[in-house]
Amino acid sequence: MTARLRVGLFVTCLVDLFRPSVGFATVKLLEDAGCVVEVPEAQTCCGQPALNSGDRSDAAALARQVIDVFENYDYVVAPSGSCAATMRNDYPSLLEDDPAYAARAVTFSAKVFELTSFLADICRVTHLEARVEANVTYHDSCSSLRGLGIRAAPRRLLSSVEGVTLTEMPETEVCCGFGGTFCVKYPDISNAMVAKKAANAKATGARMLLSGDLGCLMNIDGKLKRDGVDIEVRHVAEVLAGMVDTPPIGGKS
Amino acid sequence: MHLTSPSFKENSARALADAPLQRALAKVPLGFIDKRRAAADALPEFEALRDKAVEIKNHALKHLDLYLEAFAEKVEAAGGTVHWAADAEAARAIVLDLARKRGAKSVTKSKSMISEEIELNDFLEQNGIQPVETDLGEYIIQLRHEHPSHIIAPAIHVNRDQVEADFRRAHADLDPQRDLSDPRSLLAEARQVLRRRYGEADMGITGANFLVAETGSAVIVTNEGNADLTQLLGKCHVVIASIEKIVPTLEDASQLLRVLARSATGQDMSVYTTVVTGPKRAEDLDGPEEFHVVLLDNGRSAMLGTEFEEALRCIRCGACMNHCPVYQTIGGHAYGWVYPGPIGAVLTPSLIGVEDAAHLPNASTFCGRCEEVCPVRIPLPKLMRHWREREFERHLQPAPMRWGLGLWAFAARRPALYRWGTSLVAPLLSRMAGKKQRFSSLPLAGGWTKGRDLPAPEGKTFMQQWAERRSAAGKAKA
Numbered sequence: 001m002t003a004r005l006r007v008g009l010f011v012t013c014l015v016d017l018f019r020p021s022v023g024f025a026t027v028k029l030l031e032d033a034g035c036v037v038e039v040p041e042a043q044t045c046c047g048q049p050a051l052n053s054g055d056r057s058d059a060a061a062l063a064r065q066v067i068d069v070f071e072n073y074d075y076v077v078a079p080s081g082s083c084a085a086t087m088r089n090d091y092p093s094l095l096e097d098d099p100a101y102a103a104r105a106v107t108f109s110a111k112v113f114e115l116t117s118f119l120a121d122i123c124r125v126t127h128l129e130a131r132v133e134a135n136v137t138y139h140d141s142c143s144s145l146r147g148l149g150i151r152a153a154p155r156r157l158l159s160s161v162e163g164v165t166l167t168e169m170p171e172t173e174v175c176c177g178f179g180g181t182f183c184v185k186y187p188d189i190s191n192a193m194v195a196k197k198a199a200n201a202k203a204t205g206a207r208m209l210l211s212g213d214l215g216c217l218m219n220i221d222g223k224l225k226r227d228g229v230d231i232e233v234r235h236v237a238e239v240l241a242g243m244v245d246t247p248p249i250g251g252k253s
Numbered sequence: 254m255h256l257t258s259p260s261f262k263e264n265s266a267r268a269l270a271d272a273p274l275q276r277a278l279a280k281v282p283l284g285f286i287d288k289r290r291a292a293a294d295a296l297p298e299f300e301a302l303r304d305k306a307v308e309i310k311n312h313a314l315k316h317l318d319l320y321l322e323a324f325a326e327k328v329e330a331a332g333g334t335v336h337w338a339a340d341a342e343a344a345r346a347i348v349l350d351l352a353r354k355r356g357a358k359s360v361t362k363s364k365s366m367i368s369e370e371i372e373l374n375d376f377l378e379q380n381g382i383q384p385v386e387t388d389l390g391e392y393i394i395q396l397r398h399e400h401p402s403h404i405i406a407p408a409i410h411v412n413r414d415q416v417e418a419d420f421r422r423a424h425a426d427l428d429p430q431r432d433l434s435d436p437r438s439l440l441a442e443a444r445q446v447l448r449r450r451y452g453e454a455d456m457g458i459t460g461a462n463f464l465v466a467e468t469g470s471a472v473i474v475t476n477e478g479n480a481d482l483t484q485l486l487g488k489c490h491v492v493i494a495s496i497e498k499i500v501p502t503l504e505d506a507s508q509l510l511r512v513l514a515r516s517a518t519g520q521d522m523s524v525y526t527t528v529v530t531g532p533k534r535a536e537d538l539d540g541p542e543e544f545h546v547v548l549l550d551n552g553r554s555a556m557l558g559t560e561f562e563e564a565l566r567c568i569r570c571g572a573c574m575n576h577c578p579v580y581q582t583i584g585g586h587a588y589g590w591v592y593p594g595p596i597g598a599v600l601t602p603s604l605i606g607v608e609d610a611a612h613l614p615n616a617s618t619f620c621g622r623c624e625e626v627c628p629v630r631i632p633l634p635k636l637m638r639h640w641r642e643r644e645f646e647r648h649l650q651p652a653p654m655r656w657g658l659g660l661w662a663f664a665a666r667r668p669a670l671y672r673w674g675t676s677l678v679a680p681l682l683s684r685m686a687g688k689k690q691r692f693s694s695l696p697l698a699g700g701w702t703k704g705r706d707l708p709a710p711e712g713k714t715f716m717q718q719w720a721e722r723r724s725a726a727g728k729a730k731a
């Protein structure tokens with residue numbers, strides 16, 4: 001038998017702050033898949049807000065911090081396509097002029113995975129013990145879908161959860177309007193974008209909306225709640241782990 | 254065109270509240286996205302063609318000076334004239350001079366974004382020359398005294414009933430009782446009116462999709478055939494085009510045509526593709542007596558060799574804006590200058606200066622759809638990010654944003670401090686939200702909570718809870 005994979009869990013700042021349940025669901029999924037999970041204490045943020053605001057020097061500092069903390073794991077897994085895409089796609093170019101980190105960034109970035117793709121593609125998880133009775137719809141986050149090319153993995157995993165039926169919504173590949181700092185800088189445009197997303201979600205008649213990124217989820221949930229639409233919003237990890245006893249994101253409607 | 258990019262926020266607020274505009278915008282995805290998808294899927298070599306297109310444009314840009322010279326030589330050899338315009342003012346002066354030499358009172362025009370960029374119509378009118386737009390969309394917006402809101406569908410923001418009202422107003426000499434309920438009747442009426450204008454025009458101005466160095470030709474594509482009438486019926490044909498339209502050979506142009514229409518409208522080819530080389534020759538039955546090409550730089554050569562050079566690959570297909578969720582939400586006018594959508598967000602700061610265009614590269618979620626569909630694979634989000642970097646260096650972003658970010662980065666670089674801060678804030682917010690577990694308003698988050706609720710933290714942070722569980726497990730073991 002091969003040695004168990006040592007996985008460093010990159011919790012992500014949103015999960016840490018807003019929805020620890022997702023972190024625990026992630027740990028369960030990784031452990032069930034046979035990994036040894038560690039959660040390094042010195043982690044904060046992947047640096048994406050700085051990177052996307054044009055602040056390369058803070059972004060690079062945070063990237064170095066992440067690499068220092070995580071580079072010795074076999075894999076680094078985040079319950080977020082957005083953070084994973086930053087670490088995987090952007091770190092190498094961000095640190096390419098830093099002689100001490102350029103090569104390490106390349107090695108590190110190849111170890112970084114978004115949770116569902118890690119479970120499906122690396123751990124080859126085909127069956128999950130969970131049982132959740134729900135008609136769900138799945139929102140593809142832009143960074144998962146286009147940044148990391150993840151489309152099948154979450155759907156394949158969901159199909160192995162007993163009781164789950166998936167109803168795709170129209171335009172599932174369209175951005176929900178969260179966009180990190182975008183929703184702070186242009187809240188009205190962001191709000192108009194998420195209104196369309198909420199309408200598309202509602203049209204499915206699904207009882208639950210899932211996604212792999214907490215930013216999108218908070219945005220979509222906030223809109224559904226404001227519009228009085230009764231759809232439970234959860235991170236996909238919660239359903240995959242069968243941990244749906246906690247109140248959904250934003251509480252019950 | 255009147256620059257309103259600095260008031261992007263106000264522009265977009267107006268767009269969001271504009272019901273007819275929102276109705277028109279809702280049709281953008283339906284018209285373009287599925288058709289592009291189908292056209293791309295129907296052509297197995299489509300992705301390979303995109304790679305080829307990138308190669309052609311990169312090569313042309315790398316040797317732009319050589320190809321421009323070669324192009325100019327060929328144009329002259331065919332009996333045409335090339336004019337070099339460093340900026341908009343120079344280009345306008347050249348066109349006016351040509352018009353005056355022919356005593357032109359009226360010029361027909363087929364669609365040209367360069368004409369918008371150099372604000373040619375207003376200038377000609379001020380100088381007593383009447384420009385007549387012959388592309389249906391351009392004609393509509395000329396009647397409305399507006400500007401294009403899309404680079405290939407300039408009147409996409411206008412609804413059919415608005416067009417009908419415009420036509421009734423502008424074509425007052427026609428029977429007021431006529432039936433214009435069918436979109437085709439609008440088209441027929443525009444044709445009828447414009448046909449007369451072609452005959453009256455002394456000069457025809459067109460843009461160009463490609464300029465071919467090998468032959469000195471301009472390649473122009475339209476779906477209405479109006480460019481052909483514009484250039485053939487006038488006595489003098491003036492092509493206005495920017496320098497990056499150059500491609501080395503006709504073969505290259507035909508390769509690019511294969512991705513252009515598919516990306517733009519989902520057509521295999523546009524309805525009319527015309528290659529023009531020089532003025533009418535002795536043996537030709539018709540054609541213009543004079544042929545001029547005005548080559549506009551207007552800031553483009555300064556982009557060469559910079560991180561923004563890749564944007565010069567653009568072949569103006571419009572796919573990036575068709576697929577942009579921000580464009581679909583606010584429309585093209587909100588961007589406040591000639592080029593809207595993702596390519597506008599990259600190009601506008603390059604051409605008019607990042608100070609005035611500071612909003613545009615920020616008004617993107619970096620969802621990546623534009624890059625995914627761009628036929629010449631311009632990494633639009635990356636280039637927008639480069640603009641944000643320039644803005645950050647020059648402190649162009651709003652102060653609260655900068656300070657907020659600075660404070661956050663300061664903490665994020667100090668894990669212990671960060672941990673301490675988050676372990677106070679998360680439980681506090683959770684308690685403030687109470688049983689509802691969300692906020693319908695919150696100080697500092699007013700922008701967000703104006704239109705939606707904000708989910709509250711569950712309670713303690715993950716890291717707090719993790720540490721507690723670990724120490725409990727440790728104690729249990731001991």
Ligand code: SF4
Nearest residue numbers: 567568570571573627
């Ligand atoms: S940037 Fe690309 S997608 Fe956008 S108009 Fe230019 S060629 Fe088309």
